[in-house]
Amino acid sequence: MNQTAPEPNFSVALIDTLSQSRKELLSVINKSLNAAATFADVLPDLEGYMLKFLEGQRLTVYQNARDGQEIIAKYKTGQELLEIRLPLTATSIAGYVAVSGNPIRIDDVYDAEALRRIHKTLNFNAQFDQRSGFRSRSMMVVPIKNNAPLLGVLQVINKVGGDRFSEEDMKLALYLAGLLAKKFHQEFEATDSPYDFLVKRELITLEKIDAFQKRAKKEGVTMTYLLVQEQKIPQELIAASLASYHQVPFMRYDPNITPPKNLLKKLNMSYLRRQLWVPLAGDPNEELLILIDDPSDFARQMEIQRALPAKKYIFRVGFPEDILQYLGGGSVSSFLHGLAGKMEDEDVEDSERLEEGVEAGEINENESTVIQLVHRLIIDAYRAGASDIHVEPGKGKSPSAVRLRIDGICKQALEIPSTHIRAVLSRIKIMSRMDIAERRKPQDGKILVKVKGQPLELRVATIPTVMGESAVMRVLASGSGVSFDKLNLSERNYKELDRLMLTPQGILLVVGPTGSGKTTTLHSVIGRINTPERKIWTAEDPVEITQPGLQQVQIDHKIGFNFAAALRSFLRADPDVILIGEMRDAETAHSGIEASLTGHLVFSTLHTNSAPETIIRLLDLGLDPLNFADALLGILAQRLVRTLCEACKQGYKPQEEEWERLQRLYGEQYWDELGRKREETVLFGPGGCGKCNKTGFKGRTGIHELLVNSKRLTKAIAHKGTAEELRAIGMEEGMRTLLQDGVVKVLKGQIDLSQLFRVAVE
Ligand SMILES: [Zn+2]
Incomplete structure (x- = not known):
């Protein structure tokens, strides 16, 4: 926008320069507008004054039809009330002003070339002239808007006593449009900002909105998320707030709608995800339904006109999460799922006091008693070590039961009065980011909370039963991980890993079969570099270990949010460190390498057996050997081995035979580096005591093989060397198997040979 509505100071200055007659006209216009109930009531009387004020022959005032589709002008000829409706497209002159927000001035509307210079689809509709015999020539058309949202368009035709409207005339038109905007704003009961509706209802303060907006920007979360999760505002009210600001109807995500492929194929998906709009239905030759998070963003409105031209549009305002959900991968809602909501438990009241608050009617889900009750439920379950919380509806007016499953056995924990059950379920659904209006279909979701600073995850399922909805919440113990020092790395592996993780870019892989502790190791590595100045994003399936400070995202294959999609969305979030849970396919591997070559430290895992084999596997996936060799920092292969019970392990002097076997396993040529002598060595075997359930083993520890990239290895990888060659170079440079x-x-004496052989073969 190059021209905006006049600033207040400027207006005062403008009025001062006006002639006495213009000042009088303005005061009449102002008074009539203030006195009238609606603009339509006063328009017939005002029209003459406005024309005189602007020195025009004719004028048309369009109002936003507030249906997300049209602007509409009503006028009387004789007894007839006529309407002109214009679609929100850049094809008509007033339509262009409505979608672009730009005021325009045209010397001759029949000069097609001049119109095209303003916008390439702009066109003057001569029908009205032809019917009425009126000849339109010069025109000035300005948007009527208070803040950003469009309220209407003021169109003035043919300058009286001149060929064209001047820059000065335009200022007057903009000033008048400002007065009309005030009137329309009031008439439409429009609000002043997207969340003003919530502020007016005292659901949140302006200061908090400001703070949320800053956080949303900084943390990469949406306002919806903060408003729902932290301010506990129902999504319906946020929707109403957006609709009343933008003057465009709101639309929720509807799983039955799929954006038509023929429309999407004309557009770049990542472009749409960035722009946050999506075509949901229709035909460009007729009309298109467009969902957008900010319909008052004129620049994007014009983008839509350019990217997807249509005869007509139906705009709807929607949550960014919902738009992304339609667009598949890179979903903000997936991001949100990964972010832990904080839960304060200090104000939690005793649930017995609940009875006092019970009124005759139903309680809503925003009642503090309900919020506290649900918090209480979760905390109690967590403290009791429950694996599941069942909320089961009672028959008729009888109370609902809450049962906890502890050590496999269900026990009744609490009763919820029938007046509260619906609110409690709604509350659980809000916390799980489910659709609270949907009560007939089963839904899945999850809750991430902190109890006494400990992250806690609950997988939630709601199921409709004949007696009403029930909910089951599974408590997932969120592992707090192992510190780097406790990984039991050899001195060399510890030092090398410690060095590699501080490299600003490159890729570090941890490999091994399922259950070999890859995730634990990666999290302890990340935990070591998890400092405020590093922005770390992780995509995991599932998120098993949570760490404060990380942006952890859950993969969701249902909506196409796979590792590759997560990686793509991360790269837009300007990360320093990225953890991609697994390099399962060529696409993920490719993009992982790409990211690691462009200034990011990337961690990932593979299901391969050894470090050298991993390189072969990745090259087989089609990775460019040169790029990969360049990107690779190191590969850590690992296994978990059961450890001997410290309380009962049995020491013994190894026999010659066993000693030779160890020597052979370690490799004759390397054996001396250990500096071990049989006579001085005590080995250990399992005993059996109360602490280890008489098994002799307790806990597990890692064994590792760390291949560190080097000049020689880079060369060998680039030349597609065999696993054996790579391994030989690695060994020469200090790798141990x-x-x-x-x-x-x-x-x-930490493990014994029998356990070692279960996971590593000769
Ligand atoms: Zn023991």
């Missing part, structure tokens, strides 16, 4: 690392841990 899983088995060797295991032998060292046998010699240290």
